[in-house]
Amino acid sequence: MLKLSEIQRPIEGELAIFEDKFKESMRSSVPLLDRITHYIVKRKGKQMRPMFVFFSAGSCGEINDATHRGAALVELLHTATLVHDDVVDNANVRRGFFSVNALWKNKVAVLVGDFLLAKGLSLSIRNADFRLLEIVTHAVEQMSEGELLQIEKARRMDIEEAVYFEVIRQKTASLIASCCACGAASAGADEATVAQMHRFGEKVGIAFQIKDDLFDFGIDDVGKPLGNDIKEKKLTLPLIHALKQVGKPEKRRIINLVKNHNEDTQKVAEVIAFVKANGGMEYATAQMLAYQQEAFDILTHLPENAYRHGLEQLVRYTTERNK
Template identity: 35%
Template sequence: MDQVMTQKPHEMLAATLSDEMAAVNTLIRTRMASEHAPRIPEVTAHLVEAGGKRLRPMLTLAAARMCGYEGDNHVKLAATVEFIHTATLLHDDVVDESGQRRGRPTANLLWDNKSSVLVGDYLFARSFQLMVETGSLRVLDILANAAATIAEGEVLQMTAATDLKTDEAIYLQVVRGKTAALFSAATEVGGVIAGVEEAQIKALFDYGDALGIAFQIADDLLDYQGDSKATGKNVGDDFRERKLTLPVIKAVAQATDKERAFWTRTIEKGRQEEGDLDHALALMGKYKTLEATRDDAMAWAEKAKTALQSLPEHPIRQMLHDLADYVVARLH
């Protein structure tokens, strides 16, 4: 099999956009520097160098390039998107009291919660400086809106995560905040700075939105049926952390009184005993909620691909199409 065929879509995107991604990384390092507080670059470097896929900034570069953009503001916007993402990760790990991210100790564990929160604030401020430098009020509006939606989603998740009244509509709102808002803003601003027509900007937004939702639903499903070596999480972490995600929400919606009492004890009250995870999985099996969740993820991936149809013919468009398939290909 030749090399190109075995490359994953995000790797092909990374290769195609390698020069611009290098410029983004350089800009990120430059803007992380702080002459007065060396703790800032220490903490941010730990996260930024952790080797994530850099999917969100890549989406901004891809959208701009696909729409024929030729300036360099897309590099600033891609760095902005990564800063917003990194800031939310720093804050998330404090809120979730996490000890690990991408297989490494989290910043709040290595330093402390105060450093994580304050460095996150610094990155948000830096991201706004970068946006302003593009001179586009519309871009500022889109990304500021995304930052607000992300925070809103996190606050909503805190109250909704252990409340059995949380239904699929609320779950979708949380997912839009937590994941999809930054995906859709990342793709949308690429089109805005390229100056394409409104219908195409809307298509870019729709693609990012649907891709982000498919991505998060897939992630939540893999928590219950993934390979822990591949995902870096243990099966059932969400259950142990009492997070109401789609597979459980679907099971609760169909539960008998006895089953509902089980979900109330384990999720709402957090009184978990030996064998509870197996029982939870058995209930999901009874109502086929893992299959139904997989179907939902696939449907969102299809929506993402449909949104691409009105965008310019371009090799990157095909990569974005394949990326939507790849996000759900991990689901068997």
């Protein structure tokens, strides 16, 4: 499988410039804020979102200053949502590091998230990037709705496959879709192309989330705690499909395990074994590959160049990664 560093090669110069601009966009005159934002930048992830922005811009036109601002806007708003998510989830660890709320407490973490959100808004308004702002704020709105929809359904444990796809479309796919749409819009693409790139990002995002859900049932040693979604009472695609294969008594028994015994390691292992025995893994994998193919089909409408090739490699990476 290709490493992300190899996929990044056509845009590694852009990513280096972006990193400096992103750091600059988070700067504050308050020493505490500066210390926290420096900590956030230091433990940054794989830079997949900026990669989608730059590759999409290069596929639809030329990478320019607006593209860099679009990438910074996506990362600022995304980082704000992650900081807030850790407070909501009472999570002490993010990407193997202590979360902001673990180190500086919830009150500071919420204010830092608000600060990053405001920084993204002011960056866009200052440069009149209203189309980019419209795309990204719509994604953040959808992410909040998706999270609340999932919380509501988790309480009642009645999630259907259609609802699952709506949740992940809003929670995960909307952000990747906004990266691709921002890239296209920043390069001056027409609205039809921007919409097409948004659809492409949505397909990739859904495939990405299904892959993440598969990890929970132990397809690889990824450092993610096995059965974590079960412990959080999340009904994901492998489990939803497996439940459809059995009668009501067995379905009730498994739902009871997820609902009332999710802290019991043995019971969680029982749910995982149930999913594997009832075709949940194979079904979810087939769905993931179908969304991947739909993403590839959309890319055939773009001119063939190094940037489109980069997008193709990123799509493969989302489904072949092992963490």
